[in-house]
Amino acid sequence: MAGRVEGKSILITGAGSGLGRVFAQGLAAEGARVGVLDLRLDAAEDVAASIVAAGGEALALQADVSQRGQVAAAMDRMLSRFGGLDVLFNNAGFNSPMHFLDVTEENWHAVMDVNALGTLIGTQEGARRMVPQGGGKIINTSSIAGRQGYPSFAPYCASKFAVNALTQAAARALAEHNITVNAFAPGVVVTPLWEQLDEDLMAIGDAQRPGQALEEFSAGILRGHAAAPEELVGTALYLASSDSDYLTGQVLMIDGGMVLV
Secondary structure, three states: OOOOOOOOEEEEEOOOOHHHHHHHHHHHHOOOEEEEEEOOHHHHHHHHHHHHHOOOEEEEEEOOOOOHHHHHHHHHHHHHHHOOOOEEEEOOOOOOOOOHHHOOHHHHHHHHHHHHHHHHHHHHHHHHHHHHHOOEEEEEEOOHHHOOOOOOOHHHHHHHHHHHHHHHHHHHHHHHHOEEEEEEEEOOEOOHHHHHHHHHHHHOOOOOOOOHHHHHHHOOOOOOOOEOHHHHHHHHHHHHOHHHOOOOOOEEEEOOOOOOO
């Protein structure tokens, strides 16, 4: 039985770890040919090797998503290898917590450049390659932080609100080209990003012990636990497959019931 994304060429940014890694492996298992893009080439190569070892097709790619030339070059390598770009996941992102009154211009630009500008560049460059082939799907990683502000995550929240706005703007701009643009918004997911966040929040005094921040943020989840990355693969598969062909301009909350909107 063919997989739900059998033969599709799918590029995932930030795929060297966390959600991106699990998405790359999960989509490859469903028949996709996956471009594994990460800032760290060794991480991308590790994920690509794991996919190939499992019988799938993958290509390791390196780029800083805030640098248009690097993104364009990586996409062109993807097209050269797989012959097209059917689905793009703008997934790369990071957080660097600071108390609201301590946020610096440097902190603001660092987070916004990757999370927001990176999504804009990825969407533009992806669309430029999808238009000649008759369409495609673009999927952005948002967050519960794109629905409400948190006092020690101001630039991160602003960047994810921006992702939501870019998702709607791009959906309207690209509809005539048969390109759908959607986003999904996780809550607390146990990934290296959250492990680093745990350390960062202790460093600024928002938590006193390892694991405290994760526990406190997870306390209000209606499903009763923080997500494992594998619990979000079904959402990624839905958005990447033909099942979501009539969906565009939407942000799907996949947070276990943290934010009800």
